[in-house]
Amino acid sequence: ILNVEQSPQSLHVQEGDSTNFTCSFPSSNFYALHWYRWETAKSPEALFVMTLNGDEKKKGRISATLNTKEGYSYLYIKGSQPEDSATYLCAFPSSMDSNYQLIWGAGTKLIIKP
Amino acid sequence: ETGVTQTPRHLVMGMTNKKSLKCEQHLGHNAMYWYKQSAKKPLELMFVYSLEERVENNSVPSRFSPECPNSSHLFLHLHTLQPEDSALYLCASSLETDPTPSTDTQYFGPGTRLTVL
Numbered sequence: 001i002l003n004v005e006q007s008p009q010s011l012h013v014q015e016g017d018s019t020n021f022t023c024s025f026p027s028s029n030f031y032a033l034h035w036y037r038w039e040t041a042k043s044p045e046a047l048f049v050m051t052l053n054g055d056e057k058k059k060g061r062i063s064a065t066l067n068t069k070e071g072y073s074y075l076y077i078k079g080s081q082p083e084d085s086a087t088y089l090c091a092f093p094s095s096m097d098s099n100y101q102l103i104w105g106a107g108t109k110l111i112i113k114p
Numbered sequence: 115e116t117g118v119t120q121t122p123r124h125l126v127m128g129m130t131n132k133k134s135l136k137c138e139q140h141l142g143h144n145a146m147y148w149y150k151q152s153a154k155k156p157l158e159l160m161f162v163y164s165l166e167e168r169v170e171n172n173s174v175p176s177r178f179s180p181e182c183p184n185s186s187h188l189f190l191h192l193h194t195l196q197p198e199d200s201a202l203y204l205c206a207s208s209l210e211t212d213p214t215p216s217t218d219t220q221y222f223g224p225g226t227r228l229t230v231l
Binding site for chain 2: 004031034041042044046049051091093100101103104105106107
């Protein structure tokens, strides 16, 4: 059974501080890893799709790295702002089951304290 | 604005009611999805349609019945639900690139918060 683990479950960070959190996934049969950001009362929004080992992607103050050999990805936020408060989800294609299924992590809930 | 809309945003229904959730995407995508999100649990895929044909049905009870009349619209018909079906129901769409559509970015609607009494 494929499983995607995210840690920590929740995180309180002071405004202005940098932070990071982890997504762990099966390292065999890797296709891609998705990162999404979900603000309360809004739609989940795609941040990155990562496909290559060693890949690093950046969007403003948010960046992500990927290690497919050991099965983890880090999401980094530099200089946290209140608008970064959201739940960050990662998802991993379940190639064993279908061409469409993503296995989702439970998310890391990030709260930025002013 | 994600280009995916869902109605209603909130729905309260009794166990004997019949209701429908609607999803519409304006992105020209070929694939549409229904997800369920229960409290403190990961997103669970329910159904996937590709070019109006159902391609995934993840052991969902028959009291949930999807319908995809065209590539822009997706419905979830609800009948004789149970209180444990109370959850947030999210619709998503993706462009569907061959041969691995699971690498496509999915664009989500805001969801319907369903409460079954």
